[in-house]
Amino acid sequence: MESELTLMAVHAHPDDEVLSTGGIFARYAEEGVRTVLVTCTNGEQGDGPGGVKPGEPGHDEDAVRERRLAELRDSVAHLGIEHVELLGYRDSGMVGWDANTRDDVFANIPLAQSAAKLTALMDKYRPQVLVTYDENGGYGHPDHIQAHRVAVVAAEAQRERRGLPHKLYHTAMPRSGFRAMGSLLREAGVEFDFDFDELPEDFGTPDEKITTHVDVRSYVDRKRKALAAHASQADNIFFLRLPDDLLPQVLGTEAFVRVKSDVAVPDDEDDLFAGIR
């Protein structure tokens, strides 16, 4: 007999939990699945109070951390996530930022050390389904790439010992979704400075790689509230500037690439727990 159904998602910063997995957290929590969010860093390289950017005078990492962890608690409450586990590492910043070179940032912590922390959490919760980013961390941020590595190493260790998780997924942003969003915004007269028709080569996930689409339209309002909870980072959250009536189309489906499964799955998968329930 399977133990309690459990979903664990491994993210890099406070706020990353919302866009790609906020809907599955809300949906599965409502269905009675135990939900666990692991956030690897405290997001110290985010914007400070008053919109002060990292590296600018007056950017106080301690203040940013406290603010962002408080925002994370609000976001998690909106999404109904049952357990939040913080690995507590320092934010490494975007590629090329000063923080990259520090020994104590997440991306520079020896993998064995951070993976051991995650393995301990997997021992505690025994998730059947684990979700994290792809090898490129979705968009190349050093902490997202490191979160991916940590999750893969910990999952391998756990599979050898316990045969769990049964399924491993990468979050995905379908390239076609970006193009559709571009035309939607154009029709709605929303201004944006990004060419959705000429996506950079490595941007988003090729549609043919996506194995799983989960319908989360009923949870879009909660995703919006969770995003808004991360108010200190609002400058960087494009979706908060979209009109509410476009959100169901933009945020109503979450897509994934199933990279491992030891259970039989349907061709057109719409449930991360398919084959396990």
Ligand SMILES: [Zn+2]
């Ligand atoms: Zn992030």
